[in-house]
Amino acid sequence: MPFFLIVQSCTQSDRTIKIKGSDTEVNLAVNLAERFDNRDHRFSIAISGGGSGMGITSLMNGQADIANSSRPLTDEEKQMFKEKNIELRTVVFAEDATAFVVNKENPINEIDVQTLGKIMDGKISDWKSVSGLNLPINIYGRQSSSGTYSFIKKKLKIDYSPKAKEMTGNAQILEGVKIDKSGIGYVGAGYISKKINENKGIKVLKIRETPNSVTVSPLDPISIKNREYFFQRPLYQFIPEKAWEKVKPFIEYETKGEGRLIIENSGYYLIN
Incomplete structure (x- = not known):
């Protein structure tokens, strides 16, 4: 399983962001995190792949702050989050053309x-x-x-x-x-x-x-x-409500300004 770790001097848990999931998104997430670190040194960001399912499971088990996923949640997964009383936010930050x-x-x-x-x-x-x-x-x-x-x-x-x-x-x-x-x-x-x-x-x-x-x-x-390619799809990030304030600066970086340029330079497409 690919694993990338960006470590800063800060060790406080409220400044550590764990991102797990989609292998399709893992290199993009690393590129974004590296550039984000150049702007904001307060955070320590750990990124690993392993597949969308693994990211979602890690989120469900409290082992991640952000689950990268190249697919939406299944009905079964939605029910499991509901049973665990985990309220999620969904961010669609890029588009892939498989x-x-x-x-x-x-x-x-x-x-x-x-x-x-x-x-x-x-x-x-x-x-x-x-x-x-x-x-x-x-x-x-x-x-x-x-x-x-x-x-x-x-x-x-x-x-x-x-x-x-x-x-x-x-x-x-x-x-x-x-x-x-x-x-x-x-x-x-x-x-x-x-x-x-x-x-x-x-x-x-x-x-x-x-x-x-x-x-x-x-x-x-x-x-x-123009949405003409048969295999294009949105790329998701699922975030527990309790982690939202912590990860918000990184999410805003991804979806605005320089982050959007990095998405394009990494070979993906912007959400229209």
């Missing part, structure tokens, strides 16, 4: 949602009919605690192929696809470059919502702003 990536040697450049669903659930198990590549398809995905895992499953309305590899994070998915000519995987926008030539070893697929619709790239900010 990208599907293949190895650079794969001839494919675009794919429609229906075909993609058949690949991810195993109905299409080789590249021959899709890109002409005479190789079996290897799927690089996330573990079930991941919000991205749940998001893709819901959007494609599938159950994943039992042969799909479950990776611990976005970076591991990218590394797997880079060295596997038959690989395909999905990662958050912040893990790929908007400059195509900087995405070494991989190719970011353009997506068609239907076989006859136009292709849309997760790297195109205009398409994201």
Whole structure:
């Protein structure tokens, strides 16, 4: 599980902010925290990933002040917070455009949602009919605690192929696809470059919502702003009411001024 710790001289608990959860958000959170520290030295911020589910569970158990999540709360989670008398605030601070990536040697450049669903659930198990590549398809995905895992499953309305590899994070998915000519995987926008030539070893697929619709790239900010990309989604932070006053300066930094610029520079998109 990725772990990042920013330590300041202050040791008081009311100045220590624990942020846990989404692997999609963890690098962005670190970037924001590092720059926030340049402005405000009063806080000690600890950040770790592990998946949206882990962040939400940590929040429920009193082990986090902020849960990063790339998905909304489930009805079951809402009920559990209610039973524990934990009142939450929800902050939507950025938007992700989940990208599907293949190895650079794969001839494919675009794919429609229906075909993609058949690949991810195993109905299409080789590249021959899709890109002409005479190789079996290897799927690089996330573990079930991941919000991205749940998001893709819901959007494609599938159950994943039992042969799909479950990776611990976005970076591991990218590394797997880079060295596997038959690989395909999905990662958050912040893990790929908007400059195509900087995405070494991989190719970011353009997506068609239907076989006859136009292709849309997760790297195109205009398409994201116009909400044209099929796999775009908000990024959440859940905060217990009792922790709100403590974390408020950091949340305000994220959502205003310099924080918004950092979000864009980290490869994510601003909420319109």
